[in-house]
Amino acid sequence: MLVYTSRRLLHSNRSQILRAFSTHSNTKPYDAVVIGAGPGGLTAASNLMDQGFSNICMFDPHFTAGRIHEKYREVPSNTKTHMFEKWATGTKTFSQIIEAAPKPNAYTTMLSFDQDEGCMLGDAVDVAQLLSDGIRKVPGVDSVTARVRKLRRERDVWDLPEHGITSRKVVLTPGSHPKRFDLVDKYPHVKELDLDITLKPSALRETVPAGSKVGVIGASHSAVLALKNLYELGNVSIVNFHRSPLLYAEYKDGWILYDNTGLKGVAADWAREILASENPNPRLRRINLKTDGRTDKEIYDRELEDYTHLVSAIGYEMNALPTIEVDGQEVLADFDPLTGRFKEKESQRPLPGLYGAGIAYPERVTDRAGNVESAVGWFKFMRFCKRVAPEWAAEAP
Numbered sequence: 001m002l003v004y005t006s007r008r009l010l011h012s013n014r015s016q017i018l019r020a021f022s023t024h025s026n027t028k029p030y031d032a033v034v035i036g037a038g039p040g041g042l043t044a045a046s047n048l049m050d051q052g053f054s055n056i057c058m059f060d061p062h063f064t065a066g067r068i069h070e071k072y073r074e075v076p077s078n079t080k081t082h083m084f085e086k087w088a089t090g091t092k093t094f095s096q097i098i099e100a101a102p103k104p105n106a107y108t109t110m111l112s113f114d115q116d117e118g119c120m121l122g123d124a125v126d127v128a129q130l131l132s133d134g135i136r137k138v139p140g141v142d143s144v145t146a147r148v149r150k151l152r153r154e155r156d157v158w159d160l161p162e163h164g165i166t167s168r169k170v171v172l173t174p175g176s177h178p179k180r181f182d183l184v185d186k187y188p189h190v191k192e193l194d195l196d197i198t199l200k201p202s203a204l205r206e207t208v209p210a211g212s213k214v215g216v217i218g219a220s221h222s223a224v225l226a227l228k229n230l231y232e233l234g235n236v237s238i239v240n241f242h243r244s245p246l247l248y249a250e251y252k253d254g255w256i257l258y259d260n261t262g263l264k265g266v267a268a269d270w271a272r273e274i275l276a277s278e279n280p281n282p283r284l285r286r287i288n289l290k291t292d293g294r295t296d297k298e299i300y301d302r303e304l305e306d307y308t309h310l311v312s313a314i315g316y317e318m319n320a321l322p323t324i325e326v327d328g329q330e331v332l333a334d335f336d337p338l339t340g341r342f343k344e345k346e347s348q349r350p351l352p353g354l355y356g357a358g359i360a361y362p363e364r365v366t367d368r369a370g371n372v373e374s375a376v377g378w379f380k381f382m383r384f385c386k387r388v389a390p391e392w393a394a395e396a397p
């Protein structure tokens, strides 16, 4: 069921009602539609509002501040608390919502933490929820509790045919989910253990019985947190299959080396102390697939013989996008990670008025040592949107 929430609907404005429920896109277009209302979508919407966009529609099937609320509340943050605080006050729109919110609230709670330490993602996402609830009440912002499955470019506007809505601009912030490694299908005696469960200690305890043997594939931040949570169960054996060495973020004078790819916070501390220990616990082994000398198949055939569970922690991939049609033809969209704009993949023609942000469409950055990374994190989404939103706003509709 679709739930349309609009202050103007509440005031029974007839043209709004028509626009919200009409199956024909013949009413006034929105200035912008934002698809996805996780931290990425909230950041994009608030930046466009700072740019003077007064007529915005946000879509999300839940409006619960994205995947972190759903899956990762029990994950310790890899960024310091002050980065979430900077994010929450990064736009005038956000600051006004925070200022107007009754106190105490999630933001004032966050202010009471040591700003130089990490926090639990549950505490950060409560602040995002405060902003999500607040932004939906701003006059001129409509919100639709639904998924967008189709976008059509017609006569200089974007049409959302399922919803009877048109918009001059559309921002895609659909988020991402863990990539699945199909290795598990080849070893049917081994149960697939969802990465998201390993990142939620309260669920993990219920899912993995004592005496289990668990393989974890990957060396990412999430892989290390999965290993830590499994290790802390105290009664399971774990093997970590990896190719790359552990990479740690390094705090330099005014910048961070491997800011987006290196381990930070609790995950880094635990990796240094336990995973990379010179006296490893026999319950926790690591196998480097690159240097082992055996083929991957030989390793897995031998190692997984008596394993009960296998976790893929090999990174994240973008959630399914709405289909995009231009002049009646379905097209694939190529993202430009410097401008946040898109082109048609095949023709390389610009897709005017279509933009991306958040974890699905991060900015590409080059650090002072020349490393090129995707900038993933709430404050990084903010920095990106602050730079590109004025350009998006200035682009002819």
Ligand SMILES: Cc1cc2nc3c(=O)[nH]c(=O)nc-3n(C[C@H](O)[C@H](O)[C@H](O)COP(=O)(O)OP(=O)(O)OC[C@H]3O[C@@H](n4cnc5c(N)ncnc54)[C@H](O)[C@@H]3O)c2cc1C
Residues within 6 Å of the ligand: 035, 036, 037, 038, 039, 040, 041, 059, 060, 061, 062, 063, 064, 065, 066, 067, 068, 072, 075, 076, 077, 078, 079, 121, 146, 147, 148, 149, 173, 174, 175, 176, 199, 222, 319, 320, 321, 322, 357, 358, 359, 360, 376, 377, 378, 379
């Ligand atoms: C384990 C983990 C730990 C992390 N830790 C940190 C950290 O400490 N600090 C930090 O800054 N960042 C962290 N990140 C990275 C990143 O900042 C978060 O993943 C962030 O929450 C991503 O926000 P998002 O809005 O881009 O995506 P999401 O939170 O996934 O939100 C996307 C939203 O879009 C909706 N959606 C998708 N498709 C559609 C559609 N077709 N129509 C309508 N709605 C749609 C989804 O339902 C969802 O609500 C972490 C990530 C992970 C995975």
